[in-house]
Amino acid sequence: MIEKVIASLSVPSRREILYLLRDGELTSTAIAEHFEISAPAISQHLKVLQHSGLVAVRKSGTKRYYRIRKEGFKDLKAFIDQFWDDSLIRLKEAAEEEERRNNEP
Amino acid sequence: MIEKVIASLSVPSRREILYLLRDGELTSTAIAEHFEISAPAISQHLKVLQHSGLVAVRKSGTKRYYRIRKEGFKDLKAFIDQFWDDSLIRLKEAAEEEERRNNEP
């Protein structure tokens, strides 16, 4: 799923949609009002965000309320943390830095 | 920079390169051996990863040793954490869930 999650986030408009949804759920139209691009474009973005698991939707009459789906970020967070706070990396880095200092005085 | 970081991560080959570099620095050729795509393609990926700040390079003779640049992940991590553990979101979610239960019995 991380594939789809990252692809979702790679488009500025979609990140902007996520920012908007941080303050609570919004309808497709309400979201579209914040953009210059067309309503269908927003709709397409929302579909991508749903398929990647980053947003969820709730229907009520003709309206559809979109909201952040927190768990959708889980895998990506884990991916990043591998590089961010993996102690193995820190050890490797330190060892190599040490070696560099020794070999190129 | 988050723009470039996410773009970097959106390509499977580049994520694979990062995985390889977790175990320590590697030359361009050593990296290329793990892939089916051409050496120039790898070189281009490495350039993208450098420009996004996710990898750094060290020259020694004709060889170039690439390594993870941990700090490069910082901004993206912060971005994700906004959605992952922002207490405001949790409160909003809880409030809305509550409201949903009340309005649609």
Next chain:
DNA sequence: TTTTAAATTAAGTTGACACTTAATTAAGTG
């Protein structure tokens, strides 16, 4: 100084995808 090795730059091709407008579905409301 020729040759080899390591890696890149150059140039061109192709497929994906973020848009657009137009048409369609679905659910109220007069």
Next chain:
DNA sequence: CACTTAATTAAGTGTCAACTTAATTTAAAA
């Protein structure tokens, strides 16, 4: 039942970037 509102699906277009092969740079070895 028309009409409106909310949102989507359909279909087509243009751009961009991930590849390719060929050529070039740079440093070391023979």
